[in-house]
Amino acid sequence: MITVDHFAPLLEVRGLRKSFAGVKALQGVDLVVRPGEVHCVLGQNGAGKSTLIKTLSGAYQPDSGEIFWQGNPVTIGGPVAALELGIATMYQELDVVDGLTIAENVFLGHEQATGGLLHVASANARTEQILSRLGHGEISPRMEVGQLSAANKQIVSMARALSRDTRLIIMDEPSAVLDSQEVENLFRVVAELTAQGIAVVYISHRLAEIRRIGDRITVIKDGKSTANGLSVADTSTPELIRLMTGRDVTNIFPAATPIAADAPVVLACDRLGVRGVFSNVSLEVRAGEVVGLAGLVGSGRSEILEAIYGARRSTSGTVTVNGTVLRAGSVEAAVGAGIGLSPEERKSQGLILDEPIFKNVTLSSFGRFARGGFLNERRERQAAREQIEALELRPADPDLVTRTLSGGNQQKILLARWLVHGTAVLLLDEPTRGVDVGARAEIYGLIRRLAEAGTAIIVVSSEIDEVLGLADRVLVISDGEVLTTTNSNEIDEPGVLDLVMRGSAA
Amino acid sequence: MSEQITQAAPPIPQTHVAPPGRLKRALGGSVGRNLGLVIAFALLFLVGTLTAGDRFASFDNFVTIIRFASIVGVVCVGMTFVITAGGIDLSVGSVVGLSSVVASLTAVQLASAQSSWLLIVVVALAVGTLAGFVNGVVIAYGGVVAFMATLAMLVGARGLAELISNRSTQIVNNQGFLDFFRADLLGVPILIWIFVVVAAAGWVLLNRTTFGRRTVAVGGNAEASRLAGIKVKRHMVYVYMLSGLTAGIAGVMFLGRTTVGTSTHGTLLELDVIAAVVVGGTLLIGGRGTIVGSVLGILIFSTLTNVFTQNNLSTSVQNVAKGVIIVAAVLLQQRFASRGSRSK
Numbered sequence: 108m109i110t111v112d113h114f115a116p117l118l119e120v121r122g123l124r125k126s127f128a129g130v131k132a133l134q135g136v137d138l139v140v141r142p143g144e145v146h147c148v149l150g151q152n153g154a155g156k157s158t159l160i161k162t163l164s165g166a167y168q169p170d171s172g173e174i175f176w177q178g179n180p181v182t183i184g185g186p187v188a189a190l191e192l193g194i195a196t197m198y199q200e201l202d203v204v205d206g207l208t209i210a211e212n213v214f215l216g217h218e219q220a221t222g223g224l225l226h227v228a229s230a231n232a233r234t235e236q237i238l239s240r241l242g243h244g245e246i247s248p249r250m251e252v253g254q255l256s257a258a259n260k261q262i263v264s265m266a267r268a269l270s271r272d273t274r275l276i277i278m279d280e281p282s283a284v285l286d287s288q289e290v291e292n293l294f295r296v297v298a299e300l301t302a303q304g305i306a307v308v309y310i311s312h313r314l315a316e317i318r319r320i321g322d323r324i325t326v327i328k329d330g331k332s333t334a335n336g337l338s339v340a341d342t343s344t345p346e347l348i349r350l351m352t353g354r355d356v357t358n359i360f361p362a363a364t365p366i367a368a369d370a371p372v373v374l375a376c377d378r379l380g381v382r383g384v385f386s387n388v389s390l391e392v393r394a395g396e397v398v399g400l401a402g403l404v405g406s407g408r409s410e411i412l413e414a415i416y417g418a419r420r421s422t423s424g425t426v427t428v429n430g431t432v433l434r435a436g437s438v439e440a441a442v443g444a445g446i447g448l449s450p451e452e453r454k455s456q457g458l459i460l461d462e463p464i465f466k467n468v469t470l471s472s473f474g475r476f477a478r479g480g481f482l483n484e485r486r487e488r489q490a491a492r493e494q495i496e497a498l499e500l501r502p503a504d505p506d507l508v509t510r511t512l513s514g515g516n517q518q519k520i521l522l523a524r525w526l527v528h529g530t531a532v533l534l535l536d537e538p539t540r541g542v543d544v545g546a547r548a549e550i551y552g553l554i555r556r557l558a559e560a561g562t563a564i565i566v567v568s569s570e571i572d573e574v575l576g577l578a579d580r581v582l583v584i585s586d587g588e589v590l591t592t593t594n595s596n597e598i599d600e601p602g603v604l605d606l607v608m609r610g611s612a613a
Numbered sequence: 614m615s616e617q618i619t620q621a622a623p624p625i626p627q628t629h630v631a632p633p634g635r636l637k638r639a640l641g642g643s644v645g646r647n648l649g650l651v652i653a654f655a656l657l658f659l660v661g662t663l664t665a666g667d668r669f670a671s672f673d674n675f676v677t678i679i680r681f682a683s684i685v686g687v688v689c690v691g692m693t694f695v696i697t698a699g700g701i702d703l704s705v706g707s708v709v710g711l712s713s714v715v716a717s718l719t720a721v722q723l724a725s726a727q728s729s730w731l732l733i734v735v736v737a738l739a740v741g742t743l744a745g746f747v748n749g750v751v752i753a754y755g756g757v758v759a760f761m762a763t764l765a766m767l768v769g770a771r772g773l774a775e776l777i778s779n780r781s782t783q784i785v786n787n788q789g790f791l792d793f794f795r796a797d798l799l800g801v802p803i804l805i806w807i808f809v810v811v812a813a814a815g816w817v818l819l820n821r822t823t824f825g826r827r828t829v830a831v832g833g834n835a836e837a838s839r840l841a842g843i844k845v846k847r848h849m850v851y852v853y854m855l856s857g858l859t860a861g862i863a864g865v866m867f868l869g870r871t872t873v874g875t876s877t878h879g880t881l882l883e884l885d886v887i888a889a890v891v892v893g894g895t896l897l898i899g900g901r902g903t904i905v906g907s908v909l910g911i912l913i914f915s916t917l918t919n920v921f922t923q924n925n926l927s928t929s930v931q932n933v934a935k936g937v938i939i940v941a942a943v944l945l946q947q948r949f950a951s952r953g954s955r956s957k
Contacts, residue, residue, distance in 0.1 A: 416840070418839070418840055438839060438840065438842055439842055439844060441842075442841075442842035443842075448840055450837075450840055455834070455836060455837070456834075456836045456837055456840055457837050457840065458834065458837055459829075459830055459833035459834040459837055459838070459900065460833075460834070461833060461900055461901065462829070462830070462833055462900075466826070466830070470830060470837070470838065470841040470843070471841040471842045473823060473826055474823050477822070477823045480822045480823050480824060481821050481822055481823075482821060482822060482823060482825075482826060524841065
């Protein structure tokens with residue numbers, strides 16, 4: 108795939124170090140990027156990837172270490188200096204301005220103007236050129252960015268990089284906000300960029316993606332690069348995981364135990380529907396069973412969970428827990444009946460980030476720790492401590508501020524919340540989003556343990572393999588309809604995708 | 614797509630809300646957070662003593678300062694809950710006026726001088742709570758932004774007070790009522806006792822009860838609270854009712870202090886109240902509130918006024934100083950906040 112000279116590095120980083128108030132974020136990182144390659148940077152949470160990116164994009168100044176650009180030593184004094192060298196960065200939180208047009212965003216910071224008067228027409232024309240270069244000639248440069256999808260905002264971000272003479276684009280988890288089809292388009296664009304000799308530093312959770320588009324890999328662990336420029340084709344997945352985590356992770360999905368034939372049905376939905384979103388969803392979850400909902404973003408899978416939980420008012424059908432029909436659109440009724448939800452957006456929908464762990468753990472049940480309205484915080488702390496110790500949240504300190512915890516630990520807080528409350532049904536929406544590989548295995552194990560203890564569980568994930576790996580039974584959903592219900596060992600990821608594609612075409 | 618690896622984030626130093634241990638907990642808690650306010654308070658005292666001597670540093674003058682703060686201070690307690698819950702109540706000043714007018718009319722027209730003066734109190738509190746209820750319902754169930762809903766109440770309640778009173782001043786002649794508010798307890802005027810009781814009750818309510826926990830949770834993350842099973846809308850109505858209730862109490866206090874009910878009572882009170890609460894350390898975006906801070910905030914303003922008056926400086930100069938203090942205090946707070954848990 109690479110058509111450019113392999114041997115003259117575009118960017119070379121040697122012995123990069125950076126500390127924040129005594130915390131060593133980078134302690135010797137090397138990185139060599141060649142023109143026209145897709146260079147993947149791998150590492151767990153807190154390994155130092157973000158610090159590395161920010162150093163290369165000029166947001167941070169390194170404490171020591173050397174950076175060479177096309178063979179010459181350089182210092183990247185700020186974001187503008189990085190852009191002038193030809194390094195553009197696409198951050199995870201898309202840094203586009205919603206109120207401006209696409210062209211205005213693309214030329215933000217380097218507007219084409221004479222004496223302060225903007226050349227609107229020429230900016231639009233140039234933006235149009237760049238967009239068609241990215242395979243999106245159909246998007247008008249005059250459109251307001253606020254009206255675009257996340258995928259198209261990403262295109263704008265890329266167009267901005269190309270509006271300058273960019274030689275290297277750093278992409279920080281570009282696929283995190285995209286669905287499968289949009290990811291395909293992203294890969295196509297990346298291939299076009301590299302064909303033009305532009306190098307891409309690609310950061311992603313997803314090993315499968317790296318296998319698809321990556322050329323070489325640099326692995327960072329604890330602020331140090333533990334492997335440099337490994338060939339993607341010649342490195343096995345277990346080897347990569349070992350390099351990242353320092354230990355062997357062989358099977359991350361725990362084996363499912365068979366459910367007793369007489370296990371009672373805990374949760375039943377009968378022809379549940381929300382007008383305009385999904386319809387006729389019927390499902391049963393028995394005690395100890397994990398049921399997965401597989402489907403693309405926008406298929407209605409999260410909305411089904413919300414309707415079961417009462418966070419979204421259903422317009423037809425019923426939800427029954429242990430034989431009792433729940434009032435539609437009432438979270439209190441659902442919680443009262445023993446349903447717990449771990450929402451999709453952990454930070455914005457699940458946690459009060461500036462409150463300590465224990466208050467987040469008891470958020471659904473603090474009334475139980477009160478007498479006559481007066482809270483007993485000592486008992487609350489105790490109850491929270493018991494759960495977070497059982498969930499192996501480290502450090503098991505109930506007074507830590509929730510914001511400072513890793514994604515995996517924050518997910519455990521949500522599980523602890525429902526363990527303290529006591530739930531018969533647990534709805535898990537994207538339980539491992541932003542959770543690193545080691546913690547993922549732990550959370551999978553916890554979910555399985557909860558099921559074995561008799562909880563009925565529904566899992567939704569945009570990662571189809573996760574749904575298949577965790578669940579006993581899978582419902583494949585497309586456009587708000589259940590296409591099929593099957594045992595998870597009777598279908599694989601291509602099978603699910605095939606169903607989804609055919610389902611939405613029909 | 615089989616195994617996955619996560620994104621790197623720079624290591625975040627982990628912070629405690631309240632470190633264990635009693636002294637440490639006290640320092641990490643309200644005392645430590647209010648240290649800046651205590652220092653500002655001490656400085657004001659020093660300036661007052663140096664410039665006005667015994668006229669300032671006397672028991673009688675301290676009583677004057679606190680009594681001056683007491684009416685606004687009571688409203689600050691209610692406002693602390695509203696702001697902590699992520700709302701705002703601009704209507705408190707007008708509600709004070711309205712409740713004082715309705716209560717004084719009740720005293721003059723319905724109840725004779727002999728009837729129980731408690732009726733006056735109950736009427737005022739009911740009017741305040743009702744206004745808060747309307748605010749809460751419009752905001753929580755009507756989906757109107759709190760700023761606009763309470764702005765409408767600010768205008769509307771003042772107008773209603775003028776209509777009801779016909780812009781005239783009602784003199785309260787209920788002897789029991791007047792005697793109660795003229796009285797002292799242990800040498801301290803009754804207005805101050807009311808302030809103390811309301812502030813103490815507010816502190817307990819915010820820090821020790823499920824109501825307080827809900828208030829902080831809703832202000833910290835309303836969506837997460839809703840999904841955790843908290844009745845967010847209903848709770849917001851309660852919070853605005855509490856704010857209205859404190860405005861009603863303030864209306865009674867105005868009646869007691871001035872012996873008259875008029876629609877102009879409490880004009881622009883909301884500005885002092887919001888300033889004191891925010892200067893005190895309650896986050897304007899919600900999720901964190903401090904009654905102790907609010908009390909210190911209003912005491913600082915009233916001490917400032919006292920020091921300036923003792924030195925014969927005009928109210929215009931006072932207002933300029935107040936403005937400077939508000940900005941300085943909020944700037945300082947942001948420094949403290951960014952060193953704390955909001956590192957990211």
